[in-house]
Amino acid sequence: MRRRWFGAAGAVAAAGAVVAGVVGIGTASAQPQLPPVSPEDLVASVMTAQPGPFNGTVGIDNELGLPALPGAPQLGNGQQSARVWSGGDGKGRVALPSGDGEKTLVSDGTTRWVYDATDRTATRSTGGAPEQKDPQTDPAGASAQIIGDLRKTSQVAVDGTAEVAGRPAYTLVLTPQPSERTMLREVRVAVDAEKRIPLQLTVLATGSATPALQIGFDDVTFGPQDPSLFTFTPPPGTTVKDAPARGQGAPGAPDRQGPPQGSRTVGDGWDRVVVFQRPAQQPGRQAPQGAPDLNALGTPVTGPFGNGRAITTAVGTAIVTDDGRVAVGAVPEPVVAEALGTK
Amino acid sequence: MSVTEQTLETRTDPSSGTVLEPAARLRDLRKTYGSVTAVDGVDLDLPAGAVVGLLGPNGSGKTTLIRMLLGLTAPTAGRVELLGHDGTQLERALPDVGALVEGPGFHPFLSGRDNLLRAAACEPRLDGDLRAPVDAALGRVGLTEAARRRYRGYSLGMKQRLGLAAALLVPRRLVVLDEPTNGLDPAGTRDVRRVIAELHGAGTTVLLSSHLLAEVEAVCTHVAVLARGSLLVSGELATLLASDGELAVTVDDPARGLAALRAAGFAAYLRDDALAVTEVDPPEVVAALVHAGVGVWEVSRRRAHLEELFARLTEEDA
Amino acid sequence: MTAVLERTHAPLGRVVGAEVRWVLRRPRTLVVLGLLALIPVAVAIGIAVAGRGGRGLIAQVAGNGFVLPVVALGLALTLLLPLAVASAAADAVAGEAGSGTLRGLLVAPVGRARFVVMKAAGVITVAVLAVLIIAVVGMIAGTVVVGGPGSLITLSGTTLGVGEALGRIALVAVWTIGQLLAVGAVALAISTFTEHPLVVLACVLGGMIVFGVLGAIPSLDWLQPLLLTTGFGAGTDVLRDPLPLDGLESSSLRALVYVVLGVGVTFWRMARRDG
Structure with a gap:
């Protein structure tokens, strides 16, 4: 009687181990061998990189400690993922899935749509900066922007290599110069060795080993994208709204960023x-x-x-x-x- | 069927049908559940073609013994050999074994016939149309009328008959019946006895467990008595019943009969208005009485040993 | 006839066929399947009465009938489908043991490994039928009661034609069957340890609740990849466009692991179990 329950307990333990193995808990990332590069060259190549069309999945791991705000739930603590497609010429599509809906951002280069499936509303906006990306879901754009902002007041170094989204990458580390009075310890950016676009951005605060914010591709594929991804036609039954003038952004509109x-x-x-x-x-x-x-x-x-x-x-x-x-x-x-x- | 010193390795090819090869051998069979010993070192052979009565009060280990014989329960120790197969190969013998163990088990929402069809689908020895053997088995136990009624509505006796029918779906070499007359009326009991007699006539070995000596006595050729997991006695029924027995002779004039027997040299005495004779050759006793002109009404053997043993067992049980 | 006489097991096809017939004649199976058919009907009527408005996935059905089978399957997968499959698995071994029919099958002999195959076939039958009933009734109710543009509006705001919509529904049906087989395999394994079908149902119900609770505790994030229920929401992905396969794949893989473990334990236990 007792032995069979031991058997069952053993089976459950084995189940846990096998599931963990299959699903891939604790995946160790290899350190690829790459030709050395100087921090200056790496930064320069990032600022001028033209990755071309790509698609991928972006994971956001947010420990900033901000309260969740309506209209921008992805600012709240937690993990989120987004699917992104880039046409490489100002065209883009971002899908932010949630359990019972999805928010879709589509830009064909001139018109931007935000479709929210939960209430079936589509918000249209035109004009403005052509390629304004949502920093929440664009590790490449966000990283490039941060590198641009911080490089002058930082010690920039290349800290070895890493593999991100299955691609070899250089790890660029920006550390604030001693005169900077910041709560941040460093910003790490994994730069794709071939395409020179940032694949992952990690923000580390002083006194904490775990990243306060990490945005990165879980997988990314470079290559031509289906053009129909970058057009949007409101489906039947959708409430179509035009976004108010810039600066008073409707919730979720891509112009939310910026001071x-x-x-x-x-x-x-x-x-x-x-x-x-x-x-x-x-x-x-x-x-x-x-x-x-x-x-x-x-x-x-x-x-x-x-x-x-x-x-x-x-x-x-x-x-x-x-x-x-x-x-x-x-x-x-x-x-x-x-x-x-x-x- | 007294335990022989025959070893298991001397068995012959089971397919050759050697009559002398036992249908089953149990050797030092033991089953314990925690600290409770259900079966304690049983050695038993079921001679081929015999009808073996497994006698014992309730809780004596009969069902556990049968379950180990059929491979339903793994023995704690000891060996089971069934129709020439043992150990992990025991299952190979099961197609030729029919069993009714621990009462009939069927699904209430199916008719008796559909229940049997489901059982028949799992019988290795059946091929082609399953309805013919199912209907034949139903007829054999007298369930043809009720075959299409739901099992839910069956009486206890009908359920028992259906269980018997399932054991008889295929011609078997061994049929194991665990308390088959439970819940049966006298007519049902007679039917079971008839079926056992038919099986015996066809050369099938039968193991019949019961807590009633009378039932075993009525149909069995051999008997094994189990008490508290141990085998007390086993052997041919006639031998066991007769073993230290004596003749009881009812005569028209007991006094003259007694004198006649003593004159003829028999050890005889009067008991309960009958003559008790320790000589065990009935024709000689009867001849002596008849010769002396004493009218003989009835001669029977007193079954002292088994009956008293069993009475004692069942009294302890009660 | 010689072959029959030497055979030690009945033909597997015949045994499985008898099992499936038995499963389908069991009143409980039929009642459960009938109740499952009511789910899409109830959702359709609710949508028709309440009209648009409200949030959540159910609101997606309004004016978008092809979504109904997907939503109904997703709703049922949270509790009712697993319970239906667990009930089949509970009756398969524990029920047979409880009603005294298990020993008849073992003495026949069915063979202990074949017994597992036979019982798995019965559970698979129930899982497949349960999903198909919800999907088909969902499509009918979605078309008749809810109506729609004759196409499927995805959560991403795109519109899929009938062919692709049916393909998505078929995909979520197959995926749901996979998740249910995981539940069924585990339930079957539990079923081999008891002779009380209710114990199996209680374990599965309790397991679903515990998994749900564990999955909702943030500090137990690391546990999530182990929980079968973590992937239960992935069925919604068929409503997204382009179709993301990650969630469907990982949850199917996880279900496969559960199936392998459940079936393994079932085989292991049935080789030893008393009949």
Whole structure:
């Protein structure tokens, strides 16, 4: 009697081991042998890389510690994945699947569509920057942008090689120069050895071994893409809306990124702080359901700027003043407070 | 059927049908469940063609013994040889073995006939149309009328008959019947006895387990008595029943009969108005009485040993 | 006739055929299959009455009838389909043991390995029929009650023609069968350890709930690849365009591992089990 249950327990343990083996827990990545490259050459090649059309799957592992915001759920902590297709000429398609729906972003180079399956709405926007990518789902674009922003205030090094999405890559490491007052320890970018596009971006905060943010291709394939991927025709029964003018982006619209209007930056590189006026509640428009009440977050702070509340996460600090100013940066609280004080 | 010192290695080819080869041999068979010993070192041969009664009170290990014989339960120790196959090959003997063990097991939502058709589909010895052997088996146990009724509605006796029919789907070399008359009325009991007699007539070995001596006595050629997992006695029924027995003779004049027998040199005494004679040759006893002019009403053997043994067992059980 | 006399086992085809007939004549099987057919009908009627609105996958059915079989299969896979298959597996071994019919099969003899094959065939039959019934009734109800543009609107906002829509439905049906076979194999393995069918049902139901809870605990992320239920949502992927195969593949692979383990334990246990 007892023996058979031992047998069953053994079988269950074996099941676990086999499943783990098949599904691939703890996959070790090999370190490919690549010809050495200098950090300067690597950065230069990244900034000028033309990868051409590709498609792939992007995994986002977010430990930033931000509250989930409506309209941008992928900012919240957790793992997410997206499927991306790039036509290489401003055309692109991004699919953000969720359990019971999907959000699809399609750009044919001039018109951008955002289709949300959960409420079957399609939002159209035209004009603006032709190739404005969603940094959440574009490790290549986000990395290139960050490298561009940070290279002047960083020590740039090549830290060996790695294999990302099955492709050999150089690991470019940007470490803030000692004068930079940031909460970030380093940014690691895996650069495809052949195509020279960043395959993976890893942001590490001071005092933590696990990445605060990691965006990278789980798999990527370079080659021509089906042109029909980059056109969008709203299916029957869809509510079609036109996006409002840029800057007041509808939730989920690809122009969500970028500092809000009327903002200014203090400092540059790692310790840059963005200061802007908090948008006033628009008349007749309710705060989105579930939106965090910013007044309840954080801890009260007082300084030359007046009174406010500071919200500190693993990678940065935000201060919201009682008179509606907001300052955000990947820096400790005193730096943000100081930025609020400068005119 | 007293235990012989025959070794298992001396068996002959089972397909040659050697009559003397036992249908089954159990050697030092043992089964324990935890600290409980269900069967304790049983040695038993089932002679080919015999009807062997496995007698024992409830809980004496009869069913466990049968389950090990059929490969349904693995023995803790010991060997089972069935129709010339043993160990892992035991299953090769099963096509020629019919069994009704632990009561009939059928599906209530199917008719008796459909239940048998399902069983027939699994019988290696059947080929082609399965309906003919199924209907024949149903007829043999007297279930033709009820064949198409759902098993759910069967009486206990009908269920028992259906179980018997399943054991008889194919001509068998060994049929094992575990308490086959459970729940049967006298007519049903007679039918079972008739079927066993038919099997015996066809040369089939039968193992019949029962807790009733009378039932075993009525049909069996051999008997084995099991108590608390151990085999107490086994052998030919006639021998066991007669073994230290005596004759009971009912006569018209007991006093004269007693005198006549003593005069003829028999050890005789009067008991319960009958003459008790320790001589075991009935014709001589009867001849002596008749010669003396004593009218003989009845001569029977007293079955002291087995009957008393079994009575004691069942009393302990009760 | 000589061949028959020397045969030690009945022909496998005949045994499997008898098993499948037995499964299909069991009232419980028929009741369960009938109840499963009601799922797409209920969803269709709900959509027809409530109209559009609401969120979640069910809302996708509105005006988009071809989605109904996919959504109905996805709904049923969360609980009812696994229970239907587990019930078949429970009756297959534990039920036979409980009703005293197992020993008859073993003494016949069916052969212990063949017994597993025969029982697996019965469970597969139930799994396939259960999925087909939901898919077919779903398509009919989707077409008749919900209606739609005669095409399938994907979650990605593209429109698929009838042929491709039917292909997607067939794909999700086959995938669902694969997931159910994993449940069935495990249930069959549990079934060999007991003679009470309800124990099997309770284990499967409990297992589904425990897996669901474990899968929802963030700190147990590492456990997710091991849980069969983790992949249960992948069926929705057939509604995405272009069709992503990753989730379907990994969940099918995981199901395969469960099948291998379940069947392995079943064989191992049946070789030893008392009849």
